[in-house]
Amino acid sequence: MSRSRSELTTFVMPHMQNVRGDLFGGDLLALVDQAAAVAAIRHAGGIAVTASIERMDFREPIHLGELVTCTAAVDFVGNSSMDITVEVHAEQVSTGTRRHTHTAHVVFVALDDKGKPRRVPRLVAETDEERERYRRAEEQRKLRRPK
Numbered sequence: 715m716s717r718s719r720s721e722l723t724t725f726v727m728p729h730m731q732n733v734r735g736d737l738f739g740g741d742l743l744a745l746v747d748q749a750a751a752v753a754a755i756r757h758a759g760g761i762a763v764t765a766s767i768e769r770m771d772f773r774e775p776i777h778l779g780e781l782v783t784c785t786a787a788v789d790f791v792g793n794s795s796m797d798i799t800v801e802v803h804a805e806q807v808s809t810g811t812r813r814h815t816h817t818a819h820v821v822f823v824a825l826d827d828k829g830k831p832r833r834v835p836r837l838v839a840e841t842d843e844e845r846e847r848y849r850r851a852e853e854q855r856k857l858r859r860p861k
């Protein structure tokens with residue numbers, strides 16, 4: 715699980731503001747999608763596309779001038795699909811204060827060179843924390859798509 719982990723950091727610039735002067739949700743979603751794409755492509759070893767943004771919790775705003783970091787990890791895989799959690803942190807550089815502001819759950823699907831879903835490698839959880847994430851993601855998947 716740790717091999718596919720990705721981290722993307724950027725600076726909140728003026729063109730990314732909403733009407734309140736904070737980071738616009740659409741821009742944040744793009745960053746979340748990019749971080750998740752890197753984790754998915756690393757795990758799949760090839761092209762993968764967003765199939766679904768299952769959930770995005772906006773806990774706190776991120777302000778202009780702060781650093782925003784999206785950390786993505788593959789938590790569970792099916793045949794061609796990958797369940798990915800993205801944790802978002804904001805950092806005020808002048809004080810070093812770091813806040814956990816958002817959590818997103820997204821699903822990516824690996825594609826072959828004809829654009830058809832392609833089987834991905836199985837996921838190996840090596841630590842207790844990874845095993846717990848895997849267990850929770852498996853439960854979530856059962857709730858989401860009951861067979």
Ligand SMILES: CC(C)(COP(=O)(O)OP(=O)(O)OC[C@H]1O[C@@H](n2cnc3c(N)ncnc32)[C@H](O)[C@@H]1OP(=O)(O)O)[C@@H](O)C(=O)NCCC(=O)NCCS
Nearest residue numbers: 763764765766791792793794795796821823825829830831
């Ligand atoms: C995602 C996509 C590849 C699925 O193709 P499909 O032919 O419907 O695939 P299938 O029904 O055979 O399902 C393939 C896998 O995707 C999963 N899947 C399909 N739609 C899904 C959805 N909306 N949410 C979660 N998982 C989904 C299936 O559960 C299946 O998982 P598994 O292989 O692990 O069992 C296809 O819908 C697509 O290309 N969508 C556009 C994606 C895109 O352009 N994203 C870029 C951002 S706009």
